[in-house]
Amino acid sequence: MEDEYNNLINKIPPGTSKARAFGRTYSVSRSDFNAGNSIKVYAEELGGTDFISFNYYITQSATLLKPCEMPQDKVMGFLRELELIADKD
Incomplete structure (x- = not known):
């Protein structure tokens, strides 16, 4: 799961x-x-009205995904669905 967090957040x-x-x-x-x-x-x-909020911590021994007042499943669903929209010049 650690690698998935890193890949999605990055x-x-x-x-x-x-x-x-x-x-x-x-x-x-x-x-x-x-x-x-x-x-x-x-x-x-x-x-x-929807929002997503979380903190992600990388320590020497682990990574920690800490959603802010929402289920972790909502955060992970958002990260998996996320597609950046390129700015048009």
Whole structure:
């Protein structure tokens, strides 16, 4: 599961991006702290009420996915569905 967390979370670039998941569009913000060992992700549905929020910690012995007031299944479903939307110049 650790590798899956890393792969899914690292699809999200630091800063703010647009993405699609579950047929909806989200604004996704990723902030990295502690030399990339702590990651905060917050996604808000554009024009809707859904949101996703979690912290991800990388320690010497493990990785920890900590959803913020929502089930871990919701976070994992979002990460698996996530498709970034490229900005058009």
